[in-house]
Amino acid sequence: MIYVPAILALLVTLALALVRAFRGPTLFDRALAGNAIGTVSMLLLALLEFFTGRPEYTDLALVYGLLNIGGTIAVLKFFRSGDLGKPALPAQERR
């Protein structure tokens, strides 16, 4: 099968990104690793559709990608300002 090398490579990628997500050291490293894991999971689901021959997997990949971007932006907005509803600081107060 021509899909097996790419699937194995993506599994290795997932494992390495998971190691970075556990090691940190800052929260933003973990958020970055989580975002990379989401993207790789989308690609893995798209590959699984062709590997197993079942047409449902690209729909799952699309839904997973939409959830991933929403989750990443929400987490980063929360940890930037400490509050989901608060507007960003005015320009002269930044830094």
Next chain:
Amino acid sequence: MTLAQAATSVLLGAGGLFCVIGAVGLLRMPDVYTRAHAASVIETIGAGLILAGLAIDAGFTLATAKLGAMALLIFFASPTAGHALAKAAYERGIRAKLARPGAESEAVRGKDPAQ
């Protein structure tokens, strides 16, 4: 093996290789900004090559349209997430590791470091 299958296997192999390269960079780079740089390899060329290989394999079908939607989603969402991540990290006081200490303030002031 037809020509389309050969093109698919080459594109999938190259995409998987670039994904592993990006993950190794994510693991080995020294700070969060360089790690974001390494992770963007996964989201640009790794995802692009794998989706292109699958689209060649599927031909003109509904699956290719869905793969195109995934490609659009990745190519709009991942720069947005990268920008939000770098901005959030900077505003929470995380600074890039520099080869020379103080190089950032010199760059901000526009001062020649040789003087």
